[in-house]
Amino acid sequence: DSGVTQTPKHLITATGQRVTLRCSPRSGDLSVYWYQQSLDQGLQFLIQYYNGEERAKGNILERFSAQQFPDLHSELNLSSLELGDSALYFCASSVYREAGWSPLHFGNGTRLTVT
Amino acid sequence: GQQVMQIPQYQHVQEGEDFTTYCNSSTTLSNIQWYKQRPGGHPVFLIQLVKSGEVKKQKRLTFQFGEAKKNSSLHITATQTTDVGTYFCAGPLLRGRGGSNYKLTFGKGTLLTVNP
Numbered sequence: 018d019s020g021v022t023q024t025p026k027h028l029i030t031a032t033g034q035r036v037t038l039r040c041s042p043r044s045g046d047l048s049v050y051w052y053q054q055s056l057d058q059g060l061q062f063l064i065q066y067y068n069g070e071e072r073a074k075g076n077i078l079e080r081f082s083a084q085q086f087p088d089l090h091s092e093l094n095l096s097s098l099e100l101g102d103s104a105l106y107f108c109a110s111s112v113y114r115e116a117g118w119s120p121l122h123f124g125n126g127t128r129l130t131v132t
Numbered sequence: 133g134q135q136v137m138q139i140p141q142y143q144h145v146q147e148g149e150d151f152t153t154y155c156n157s158s159t160t161l162s163n164i165q166w167y168k169q170r171p172g173g174h175p176v177f178l179i180q181l182v183k184s185g186e187v188k189k190q191k192r193l194t195f196q197f198g199e200a201k202k203n204s205s206l207h208i209t210a211t212q213t214t215d216v217g218t219y220f221c222a223g224p225l226l227r228g229r230g231g232s233n234y235k236l237t238f239g240k241g242t243l244l245t246v247n248p
Contacts, residue, residue, distance in 0.1 A: 019174070048234065059240035060175065060220065065233065072233035073225075107174060111234070118224065118234050120165060120177035 020044060023108050023124035031132055035096040038127045040108030042089055048072070048111050049091040050121060051083055055104040066091055067113075098131045105129075134159050134225045138239035146247050151208040153242035155221035162224060164197055164204040165236070170217040175238075211246050218243045 020043035028036055042049050051063040062075035066085035077083075080098075085091040095102060105128050109121040135158040145151050155164065163182045167175040179188055181197035181204060188195045194207045208215055218241040225235040 019176075050236070052238075060238040062235055062237060065235060067233070073235040075235065109175075113234070117163075120180060121167075121175075121222075121236060122177070123174040125174050 019122040019124065021108060021110050021122050021124035023106075023127050025127060026125065027128050027130070029130045029132065030098060032098055032100060034098050034131075035094065036098065036129065038093040038095070038106055038108075038129075040091045040093070040110075040124060042091070042108075042110030043122050046110035046112045046119075046122070047089065048113065048118075049085055049089070050109040050111070051077075051091070051093050052107045052109065052123075053104050054107060054126070060107070063093070095129070100131050103129055103131045134223070134237050136221060136223050136237050136239040138221055138242055140242055141240065142243045142245075144245045144247065145211050147213060148210050151211050151215070151244055153206050153219050153221075153244075155204040155206075155239055157202045157223050159223075159225075160201050162201075164201075165222045165224075166195060166204075166206055167220045167222060167238075168217050169220065169241070173217075175220060208244075211244070213246050213248050216244060216246050 022041040024039045048067045050065045053061045063077045065073040083093045105126045107126045109123045111119045137156045165180045166178040169175045185199045186197040192209045196205045220238050220241040222236045222238045
């Protein structure tokens with residue numbers, strides 16, 4: 018068990034809809050990351066939050082947004098969904114120490130299917 | 133932007149054969165990390181290499197970091213069915229404005245299948 022909790026495990030929705038994916042980081046980790054995994058693209062970095070603030074951004078679509086709340090849980094919002102958004106979405110967490118960043122601990126992922 | 137490339141994309145071996153996956157970065161890395169994702173699972177951290185030319189071993193797994201800190205390899209000796217999964221290398225992209233921004237870029241991974 019990585020200590021990172023993601024809900025829901027599966028999500029099936031129609032094109033044009035909006036969904037919210039939720040992540041609770043490992044206890045003590047201040048940073049949350051979102052990754053998208055599809056068959057042909059591997060693990061694509063979407064966005065990083067640190068202690069409530071956005072810190073690094075990847076190729077995240079404008080239809081996607083995220084936030085990290087004061088209790089450090091994070092939500093990834095996907096809107097105007099398209100078929101191509103079907104993928105596995107992973108949340109990961111880590112902490113920054115004097116020696117540098119700890120490795121990423123991944124949640125079990127949310128499998129999104131857009132029909 | 134920074135790219136991390138891995139080869140091969142797929143590797144199928146007979147149980148007992150060796151396996152190697154290679155990772156190359158377009159930029160010099162401060163460290164390289166390796167993760168394993170079992171089928172249906174999530175990526176799990178294996179190891180981090182920091183020093184130029186570093187070699188680390190975990191039982192049958194040997195990890196190397198290149199002298200120029202731009203490439204790395206993972207070698208598995210005498211594969212077992214439990215080694216099945218996708219192996220990812222990942223390198224951090226650090227920006228100059230401080231320590232709280234951190235983007236770990238993953239290679240596309242090498243899917244290892246093992247025939248018993």
